[in-house]
Amino acid sequence: MKETNMSYFEIMQLPYSVYLGLYRQFYIINLESTEEGREALERGRMLNETKPDLNKIRQKINNS
Incomplete structure (x- = not known):
């Protein structure tokens, strides 16, 4: 880990x-440096x- x-x-x-903590942090920092990496992190968080996100569920129900 340079x-x-x-x-x-x-x-x-x-x-x-x-x-392991250092490895995880540098891996995340590396992912955050690109658009594709940020999208992958967001998918992982989801x-x-x-x-459940109750507000989003209510919006979906009301828009249907």
Whole structure:
């Protein structure tokens, strides 16, 4: 991970949970840098949503 300015050996010394957190953050930052990546992140957020958007449901019902 060149974004961290850490050497390979420094990264290997990190606790695994810290490494995974850094990896996740840099992966997200990389996706946010392109339009396609931002769309993929938005789709992922929608798929992980567990509560219904009641306002959108009401709009769909009223427009039908």
